[in-house]
Amino acid sequence: MVAIDRSTRKLVDMDAGTVSREIFCNQDIYDQEMQQVFLRSWLFVGHESQIPKPGDFMLSRMGEESVIVTRDKQNQVQVLLNSCRHRGNLVCRYDQGNATVFTCSFHGWSYDSTGALVALPYHDGGYNDMVKQDWGLAQARVETFQGSIWATWDRAAPSFVDYLGGAEVYLRTQVLGTDGSDNGAEVLGGVVKWRLGCNWKVPCPDVDRTHGWITHKSLNDAFGVGPTGFPVRRGQGGQRAYAGPPRSFCVAFPEGHTMGVTLPSEDDANWGDAGVWADKPIIREYLREKYEIRKRRLGKMASLSVGPAIFPNEGWLGRVIRIMHPQGPLMTEIWTYFFVDKDAPQEVKDELAFYYERWYGPGGMTQQDDMENWYNLTIASKGPMARTLDLNYQMRLSESPIHGPSKFGLPGLFTPIYSDENHRRFYRRWAEFMEAKDWDELRVREPAK
Numbered sequence: 025m026v027a028i029d030r031s032t033r034k035l036v037d038m039d040a041g042t043v044s045r046e047i048f049c050n051q052d053i054y055d056q057e058m059q060q061v062f063l064r065s066w067l068f069v070g071h072e073s074q075i076p077k078p079g080d081f082m083l084s085r086m087g088e089e090s091v092i093v094t095r096d097k098q099n100q101v102q103v104l105l106n107s108c109r110h111r112g113n114l115v116c117r118y119d120q121g122n123a124t125v126f127t128c129s130f131h132g133w134s135y136d137s138t139g140a141l142v143a144l145p146y147h148d149g150g151y152n153d154m155v156k157q158d159w160g161l162a163q164a165r166v167e168t169f170q171g172s173i174w175a176t177w178d179r180a181a182p183s184f185v186d187y188l189g190g191a192e193v194y195l196r197t198q199v200l201g202t203d204g205s206d207n208g209a210e211v212l213g214g215v216v217k218w219r220l221g222c223n224w225k226v227p228c229p230d231v232d233r234t235h236g237w238i239t240h241k242s243l244n245d246a247f248g249v250g251p252t253g254f255p256v257r258r259g260q261g262g263q264r265a266y267a268g269p270p271r272s273f274c275v276a277f278p279e280g281h282t283m284g285v286t287l288p289s290e291d292d293a294n295w296g297d298a299g300v301w302a303d304k305p306i307i308r309e310y311l312r313e314k315y316e317i318r319k320r321r322l323g324k325m326a327s328l329s330v331g332p333a334i335f336p337n338e339g340w341l342g343r344v345i346r347i348m349h350p351q352g353p354l355m356t357e358i359w360t361y362f363f364v365d366k367d368a369p370q371e372v373k374d375e376l377a378f379y380y381e382r383w384y385g386p387g388g389m390t391q392q393d394d395m396e397n398w399y400n401l402t403i404a405s406k407g408p409m410a411r412t413l414d415l416n417y418q419m420r421l422s423e424s425p426i427h428g429p430s431k432f433g434l435p436g437l438f439t440p441i442y443s444d445e446n447h448r449r450f451y452r453r454w455a456e457f458m459e460a461k462d463w464d465e466l467r468v469r470e471p472a473k
């Protein structure tokens with residue numbers, strides 16, 4: 025373990041509401057968080073719809089490391105470290121496919137889809153003394169949640185739902201079908217992947233509602249257009265939340281999960297981004313019809329609107345998941361998965377694909393604005409002088425969050441939407457992971473559910 029000169033408590037000072045820039049650029053801190061955070065957390069690695077049949081596989085990441093996500097002959101999802109036990113070569117080099125055996129390209133050691141070592145070509149009896157069961161691929165703990173696949177290397181970690189600490193209520197709304205059906209969503213097409221010169225934590229914690237009015241100003245004011253040509257950006261988000269009694273909040277969990285939540289209501293204001301599709305009757309009618317079914321299934325909760333970011337590196341934008349994979353202290357590989365209803369007509373899926381391409385990803389209208397700032401703040405923060413100056417997370421520092429279960433009947437700690445509380449919760453939890461020896465020390469004493 026790398027020793028850090030400054031204690032993490034000083035690197036992340038949540039009483040003062042400050043965070044040291046070192047945690048976004050220091051190699052020693054980065055090496056430590058790969059062990060302390062990424063070896064012990066539950067990490068999103070994909071969705072079951074990407075590997076529907078036995079033998080289907082895809083490559084994913086856990087922290088910096090490549091993993092094979094595959095479905096074995098028993099239909100169980102397996103997550104295997106993509107590193108040969110012989111001399112460490114990548115065992116699988118295809119992004120996706122179907123295979124019952126993964127054969128290493130160096131000396132041909134072969135593993136089945138549970139990771140077991142099943143063949144040692146040309147060894148000529150030379151491995152007769154080797155206990156082959158001990159030399160399979162490393163196998164992660166796996167849990168699925170409404171089709172989404174999560175994995176951890178830590179056998180002592182709590183179950184995935186315990187890890188969520190109540191955030192499952194919000195995560196669930198994202199992965200249901202629009203009609204509220206279980207396992208109703210699928211990943212549309214491939215995964216969009218791009219590299220950006222910033223630390224993985226920069227795009228992570230949700231919510232940062234004070235950036236939109238200026239970061240996305242050209243989009244809102246100059247273009248004034250939404251993805252279908254309809255002017256939907258103007259007046260959305262935080263501005264809309266403050267037009268009446270506050271319904272949108274920052275919601276955080278002591279477990280480090282953060283999100284923006286718009287409370288469910290009896291009116292239909294939130295249904296399926298209705299305004300976006302005003303000039304696309306096919307989508308509008310499809311969503312309207314599915315939303316009616318959703319209301320019957322979920323009642324008032326049908327209109328709960330949320331974008332949960334699950335600690336450490338997962339986050340939602342609408343019905344899009346972004347995963348921030350660390351690739352060194354100053355490099356992040358962002359993987360974006362687009363979700364649609366699996367039983368939606370092809371026409372609807374095609375329209376949604378077009379919508380997603382225009383909004384999200386490296387060429388998307390909103391993401392490229394954000395990327396510009398994330399990159400520039402990295403350049404402007406990594407120098408020796410800049411590193412001496414802490415970053416400010418003091419908005420609403422002295423306000424106590426509202427306990428969601430007692431006030432709203434919903435889990436989480438609620439603060440007004442213009443607040444740094446979600447960021448503070450994220451960095452507090454990060455510091456706890458960096459300091460804790462094991463999961464006993466990481467157990468949350470006062471769950472917000």
Ligand code: FES
Pocket residue numbers: 108109110111112113128129130131132133
């Ligand atoms: S490194 Fe894989 S078989 Fe030798």
Ligand SMILES: [Fe+2]
Pocket residue numbers: 235236239240390394
């Ligand atoms: Fe943004």
